[in-house]
Amino acid sequence: MRALVVDHASPGHLSLTDVPAPRPAAHEALVRVEAVSLNFGEVHMATHPDMPDGTQLGWDAAGVVAQAAADGTGPAEGERVVTVGHTGGWAELRATPATLLGVAPKDADPGALSTIPVAGLSALHALRRMGPLLGRRVMVTGASGGVGRYAVQLAARAGAHVVAISRDPAQADGLRALGAHEIHPAPAAVRQPVSAVIDNVGGQHLVDAFATLSAGGTLISMGRSSEADAVLPPDALLGTEGRHDRSIRTFYLFGDPATDFSADLTWLATEITEGRLDPGISWRGPWTRHSEAVHTLLDRRLHGKAVLDLE
Structure with missing residues (x-):
């Protein structure tokens, strides 16, 4: 599969390359990612010289469940979802436990959903x-x-x-x-x-x-x-x-390791889809334009969220 990984020789310190697909654990669903949003913190992290080339980043992603968790937890195959995690969001596939997945309405815009997790x-x-x-x-x-x-x-x-x-x-x-x-x-x-x-x-x-x-x-x-x-x-x-x-x-979002974000992600996804919350997308484009999005963020020229759509 393809993913955005740290590459200090590339503009924006990221490059789109082939990496091994994740192998989900029994409690994890495999999500086919359709859109991701970028946060200043993770983009800035990619530019740090101590961050090794090839590192996979990405906190926020939205897509469709390609394979439900083997233990029966979480959403079923085909469900539209929004996901959060420490890494691995900027990729075509993401393995995510049920506690970090929210179910979204079928007609939800994956780009809008991708703005939800961290922000x-x-x-x-x-x-x-x-x-x-x-x-x-x-x-x-x-x-x-x-x-x-x-x-x-x-x-x-x-x-x-x-x-x-x-x-x-x-x-x-x-x-x-x-x-x-x-x-x-x-x-x-x-x-x-x-x-x-x-x-x-x-x-x-x-x-x-x-x-x-x-x-x-x-x-x-x-x-x-x-x-x-x-x-x-x-x-x-x-x-x-x-x-x-x-x-x-x-404040640290992941401070409690026992936190289950599924209900909150599901509620926020519904509020976004029903138009009761504005996702604030101010930059959006295909993930092949990741360098442009990164520079817009790092240069403080962006108000709101930057969203990358996976082709």
Whole structure:
């Protein structure tokens, strides 16, 4: 089968080549992949000089079950599915356990489904950590990115007053359409306190977003797209009236090895297909154009998700 693998001699540090097909374990279904989406983290990982040539990457993929799991778990052959995993998504075939598979409607667009796994699951699970959101002010930094767009939509659906942070003024109308109530260029521009923050940027954004938290508020650090240090001033952790009991929490989607994502993936797939969530695809093309997609991501020219369709 063909797959995208790390190749430091190629543009974008990836090349399309022949590799052995996966041999699924008894608890794994074999999925014929139809579309994949790219995340900045994995694309950036491919460029690292310590990443060996030939490494297969890929977190997000969608397609059809070509062979059901031998132990009877998971979806049946022919079911349309969305999958998540640590590796192996950028390939014609992927072996995936039932816990990392979501069943999608038959008429679902595989490209739209492929945007769900890391971005959609991360936003959903981070928001759940915040507790009830109805009537609370929730800030999302990097709001026009993959995780950010899902977080804005899901927080608005939960009844939050969504404060979206995007440095690109051209994204304002789109973010309002997704449910944002306020759009600011940076956290420092926000004057009213917020109850919770999903931070996708890090650096000074994290520092300034933390300063906006009200008592008992939580900032969840999801990403570090700025690649800058977050240096808190001496009084940032001072517990005063209206600012006590605040916290910063780290996030790792696969932190609990017992996590079963199947129900959440299935729900998100239905919401996407029924038009209640916008997948935010801003670049799409055949996987032979992977270098173009990678450079668009790494150059920070992409708002939303990049999708590659397998021919």
